[in-house]
Amino acid sequence: xxxxxxxxxxxxxxxxxxxxxxxxxxxxxxxxxxxxxxxxxxxxxxxxxxxxxxxxxxxxxxxxxxxxxxxxxxxxxxxxxxxxxxxxxxxxxxxxxxxxxxxxxxxxxxxxxxxxxxxxxxxxxxxxxxxxxxxxxxxxxxxxxxxxxxxxxxxxxxxxxxxxxxxxxxxxxxxxxxxxxxxxxxxxxxxxxxxxxxxxxxxxxxxxxxxxxxxxxxxxxxxxxxxxxxxxxxxxxxxxxxxxxxxxxxxxxxxxxxxxxxxxxxxxxxxxxxxxxxxxxxxxxxxxxxxxxxxxxxxxxxxxxxxxxxxxxxxxxxxxxxxxxxxxxxxxxxxxxxxxxxxxxxxxxxxxxxxxxxxxxxxxxxxxxxxx
Amino acid sequence: xxxxxxxxxxxxxxxxxxxxxxxxxxxxxxxxxxxxxxxxxxxxxxxxxxxxxxxxxxxxxxxxxxxxxxxxxxxxxxxxxxxxxxxxxxxxxxxxxxxxxxxxxxxxxxxxxxxxxxxxxxxxxxxxxxxxxxxxxxxxxxxxxxxxxxxxxxxxxxxxxxxxxxxxxxxxxxxxxxxxxxxxxxxxxxxxxxxxxxxxxxxxxxxxxxxxxxxxxxxxxxxxxxxxxxxxxxxxxxxxxxxxxxxxxxxxxxxxxxxxxxxxxxxxxxxxxxxxxxxxxxxxxxxxxxxxxxxxxxxxxxxxxxxxxxxxxxxxxxxxxxxxxxxxxxxxxxxxxxxxxxxxxxxxxxxxxxxxxxxxxxxxxxxxxxxx
Numbered sequence: 061x062x063x064x065x066x067x068x069x070x071x072x073x074x075x076x077x078x079x080x081x082x083x084x085x086x087x088x089x090x091x092x093x094x095x096x097x098x099x100x101x102x103x104x105x106x107x108x109x110x111x112x113x114x115x116x117x118x119x120x121x122x123x124x125x126x127x128x129x130x131x132x133x134x135x136x137x138x139x140x141x142x143x144x145x146x147x148x149x150x151x152x153x154x155x156x157x158x159x160x161x162x163x164x165x166x167x168x169x170x171x172x173x174x175x176x177x178x179x180x181x182x183x184x185x186x187x188x189x190x191x192x193x194x195x196x197x198x199x200x201x202x203x204x205x206x207x208x209x210x211x212x213x214x215x216x217x218x219x220x221x222x223x224x225x226x227x228x229x230x231x232x233x234x235x236x237x238x239x240x241x242x243x244x245x246x247x248x249x250x251x252x253x254x255x256x257x258x259x260x261x262x263x264x265x266x267x268x269x270x271x272x273x274x275x276x277x278x279x280x281x282x283x284x285x286x287x288x289x290x291x292x293x294x295x296x297x298x299x300x301x302x303x304x305x306x307x308x309x310x311x312x313x314x315x316x317x318x319x320x321x322x323x324x325x326x327x328x329x330x331x332x333x334x335x336x337x338x339x340x341x342x343x344x345x346x347x348x349x350x351x352x353x354x355x356x357x358x359x360x361x362x363x364x365x366x367x368x369x370x371x372x373x374x375x376x377x378x379x380x381x382x383x384x385x386x387x388x389x390x391x392x393x394x395x396x397x398x399x400x401x402x403x404x405x406x407x408x409x410x411x412x413x414x415x416x417x418x419x420x421x422x423x424x425x426x427x428x429x430x431x432x
Numbered sequence: 433x434x435x436x437x438x439x440x441x442x443x444x445x446x447x448x449x450x451x452x453x454x455x456x457x458x459x460x461x462x463x464x465x466x467x468x469x470x471x472x473x474x475x476x477x478x479x480x481x482x483x484x485x486x487x488x489x490x491x492x493x494x495x496x497x498x499x500x501x502x503x504x505x506x507x508x509x510x511x512x513x514x515x516x517x518x519x520x521x522x523x524x525x526x527x528x529x530x531x532x533x534x535x536x537x538x539x540x541x542x543x544x545x546x547x548x549x550x551x552x553x554x555x556x557x558x559x560x561x562x563x564x565x566x567x568x569x570x571x572x573x574x575x576x577x578x579x580x581x582x583x584x585x586x587x588x589x590x591x592x593x594x595x596x597x598x599x600x601x602x603x604x605x606x607x608x609x610x611x612x613x614x615x616x617x618x619x620x621x622x623x624x625x626x627x628x629x630x631x632x633x634x635x636x637x638x639x640x641x642x643x644x645x646x647x648x649x650x651x652x653x654x655x656x657x658x659x660x661x662x663x664x665x666x667x668x669x670x671x672x673x674x675x676x677x678x679x680x681x682x683x684x685x686x687x688x689x690x691x692x693x694x695x696x697x698x699x700x701x702x703x704x705x706x707x708x709x710x711x712x713x714x715x716x717x718x719x720x721x722x723x724x725x726x727x728x729x730x731x732x733x734x735x736x737x738x739x740x741x742x743x744x745x746x747x748x749x750x751x752x753x754x755x756x757x758x759x760x761x762x763x764x765x766x767x768x769x770x771x772x773x774x775x776x777x778x779x780x781x782x783x784x785x786x787x788x789x790x791x792x793x794x795x796x797x798x799x800x801x802x803x804x
Contacts, residue, residue, distance in 0.1 A: 090736055091468020091488055098463050101535055116463055119491050146801050163473055163736035169804045185784035186773065188733035190804030193791045207794045214798045216710045361560035364462055366537035402774030412557035419565045426586045429518050431560030432541045
């Protein structure tokens, strides 16, 4: 291969030996994956982590790592002749699915919580997805459970796949997310020592750990797996306390975090993620929402990297683990950044609200350059 | 090389033989470039263009092709020991520069038109750029000219580089944009027959044409160059009418287009772009703003591709050229898409405003799936 071949194929095709996607049918692809792995300029040195890297998943086509799931899942739907699917998501999964379904001419109907803010839905609507808000969905545990049960019933009775980005629901599609691990290992010419990932439902953490395990198996286990560290907001601690307590099962919580996308109070893939951090010798880390926002700001101002709050959680976790003096590393450490800064404009508005944009006369330009 | 090498280097390093950037100093990079080239699923077949490709420049780190310019320009500033720069932009260039300057610890001061909308500035502010609005800048030709003249004076007197993404001002940095052409030719294993690009100032069109010319020269001119087609909104026709009239110089206009980023009424690089389309045997195409919005919508709904209005202009141009029965092609045709759908949320709101998101009861889910 030559430099020509960087993007000739989706990583879902390039790494097909580890993946369940059809190789005799065309993949539904928008150029997902092959995201940059860039070296930290300032945060790493400041934390005493000399070899820190950021995996920029926000540069995927729809702005988040969910494109790796959607590419896999929608390719499977297409290969199986499905012309419609149904889903629940008010965020990045919904946008990713809507985009890949548009490309594959598959009708995509997304069911949302009752109070889903309109602004979060524009991207899904742009791709032509049909959206419905469901009364009571998201309002209480009981009405939410009823909505999910109804969705599952309809899925079975009408023979329409219910797509949820979790191993618990769509294990084959989730395998597409493992490509994050393959790309990191290829880019660094070997696995890193430590990987930090955010945990909401737990699917990303599970997939990344499984991806590195695939590589170790393929190398006859002569290759080590990195320690996988799961980072959660304090207000959604489904696995960190269970990890500290030596338990094997995630616990349900009353979610209080304001980090959009990571408020997942029940055990979807969380026990799988807990198993992953234990198997790899990793850890669980809790972070305050305020630290996440601070790190989101630092990533933009000191690294030039623009992510939504959830996208900064892995770095906040590293920061916290170093601060607690229970983490240091000389080898490569990778933080997975998940979603674009554009995804949550309100968070950026809050971050920049105190910045003045003065109105000056042309004659004041020289002084302005000197003072800024 | 193996599949490992896809992103080991920025395209500004990978194609250094054609570029003026320092190869003995580190590049300032955020993983720009290597953007997807994806094949059209529906628009191409519908237009009778069987081999149509979209170059997805919106997946660059800050959301537009300007990252290729900023990576080059800021790398040069860093290599020359500059610790500050000044710029004018209220859009994608400002965000790209702010990001790369943040990474390089270069102070970036951006001077904006007086009525720059706050919402467009959030991304620049997030990266820590200092912003000033200049009284009268943008309000009239005279006061704008005075502001630009003052900026140029301050640049000289204080020894601070004035960064504007145009060959007229920063020809070295603009060379980074040529990498779009190299990537397209590598991905297709040869140059396409036709390339459609939007023209505002004209720099992108100029750079793409020069990039393909570099490749033809390197191949001892045994390789052809693609025809480069320049697409402009009817309301900013600086080069299309001059092209039709056989002139060599762009003309100034009173800009009336509402396509953000393409309202550039003066000849910055426009005469260079005019020369490029003439040299390559390309053409000029005018499109109505309303067609641009329609194509923006079609790209999202039928291809799964989410761009701002300016990002859809090249495709609108192809559409128009086919409709006028003066364009057909059996060989590869590439449309360059420039900026992310996230960049202009107001345009997306307009596009999706008529889409209802009904509130239903859980019991109505089955009927909703059937009807949508």
